[in-house]
């Protein structure tokens with residue numbers, strides 16, 4: 133456990149050197165300042181007055197949650213894009229000739245090394261997302277004097293989405309010792325496969341008669357991690373209603389994560405350096 | 406004395422993709438290394454020295470055969486607490502300073518904080534890097550990297566130390582310093598396994614050497630055993646002696662004149678040598694010195710490798 137922790141901390145350190153994360157923290161800070169400045173000009177009383185007396189509470193709540201989502205969602209998407217880019221080199225860097233030899237000569241197991249890199253990467257993204265989400269949340273909550281904690285669930289769900297994609301990056305990092313394949317696959321799933329499959333599994337009967345293609349699309353849908361749903365409908369329902377509308381995408385993505393990590397660990401433990 | 410390292414019938418084949426032929430990096434290699442000794446593994450480039458050390462440390466896995474360190478299989482990674490390793494071409498995260506590299510590896514080795522600080526200070530002084538400890542390692546020269554590598558290998562006060570070309574890129578004074586460090590470690594009872602092709606250096610400090618060629622251990626023994634030409638002596642006579650009488654002896658013994666006062670002698674054993682000395686002394690010829698003839702390790706190395714090449718062809 134201690135070894136995993138040390139590896140995670142030094143991965144965090146490595147991430148700080150990669151300018152991407154600092155860049156994102158900078159963007160977040162910039163947006164937060166902008167938001168604070170904008171709000172100091174807007175009269176929130178007027179907005180709250182506007183809500184009719186009996187539905188007031190519900191209305192404010194919806195206004196606030198929507199506002200927060202509108203600001204955070206595109207930034208969270210950007211954060212994931214940048215995180216995939218920045219974290220894809222963690223494993224290949226560790227596996228570089230001369231570096232891995234040293235690490236493996238220390239009293240650390242290969243599994244600990246891999247998990248250290250894994251949790252280190254997740255920690256970085258967690259810090260980035262938490263900074264953004266907590267920042268936006270506190271500014272808006274302060275302004276409206278209305279504290280709704282549901283919004284903070286976003287930190288967990290976005291970090292989880294990254295954790296699923298990062299498992300793939302770790303897998304390709306270990307098998308290819310290069311950062312490009314993992315990065316490409318993660319982007320492919322996040323930007324193309326997951327959205328397309330989500331759409332496709334419901335609409336496929338309109339497009340083709342072929343049973344094979346239909347089964348294929350459905351099958352793929354169940355295997356590929358459901359990042360679109362995690363970042364979309366599940367986030368939305370968590371923030372708006374504090375409940376999870378559907379557990380299946382979360383569970384299947386989590387199973388995907390676990391399977392990939394176990395398989396990566398197995399391969400890493402057998403690998404010759 | 407116990408064996409710290411045991412290697413039994415070790416074979417390593419690197420299977421290459423693209424249908425090229427496989428590389429036999431190690432072939433049926435057996436070897437034991439005693440506690441408290443310095444063992445030098447010699448061999449030309451590509452002989453398999455690094456491969457052997459990597460297998461011993463569990464960095465690469467053998468195709469067949471087994472190894473043990475401290476009577477334990479390396480799959481038990483906790484025994485690495487008692488091992489230090491300086492790899493060839495080692496790399497550190499370039500954004501860390503020398504001191505941070507030491508902290509990182511120290512923590513991974515399970516050393517606690519106050520102790521670690523003291524240890525790092527000591528070691529960086531030992532390898533003469535204290536002035537550079539706050540500099541990022543990407544700015545280090547080759548020799549400085551090597552010194553840092555040695556320092557990190559000693560962090561956990563290992564009982565067994567593997568060094569792969571430790572003096573590579575180090576200047577002559579630095580080499581002497583490293584040799585002294587190794588001898589000091591040996592005097593503390595540590596075992597050292599040294600990979601090198603710098604024969605003259607190995608000759609200076611090792612107790613036993615092994616010569617590896619194309620994956621085969623072609624010779625193993627003490628430096629003395631390998632370099633001694635047992636039956637050959639160089640005898641120098643005193644100039645005042647009447648050397649005429651020496652010439653008479655040549656018939657009885659295998660004595661060849663090398664220069665006016667120097668003769669080379671080949672004998673079967675020490676008894677024969679002493680018989681000759683008795684005869685010389687009877688004639689009251691003065692002997693100035695008798696030196697047993699030696700090869701340098703380099704001579705042996707080259708002739709062994711050549712011999713092996715001949716067999717292969």
Ligand SMILES: Nc1ncnc2c1ncn2[C@@H]1O[C@H](COP(=O)(O)OP(=O)(O)OP(=O)(O)O)[C@@H](O)[C@H]1O
Nearest residue numbers: 405419428430448449450451452453454455456457
């Ligand atoms: N990862 C690898 N994949 C394939 N072949 C390898 C690998 N590592 C080493 N080899 C091959 O195994 C043989 C032994 O290599 P090794 O590095 O052990 O030699 P060495 O004795 O350490 O040489 P040097 O003195 O140059 O360091 C070489 O033929 C080398 O090409």
Ligand SMILES: [Mg+2]
Nearest residue numbers: 454455493569
């Ligand atoms: Mg080598």
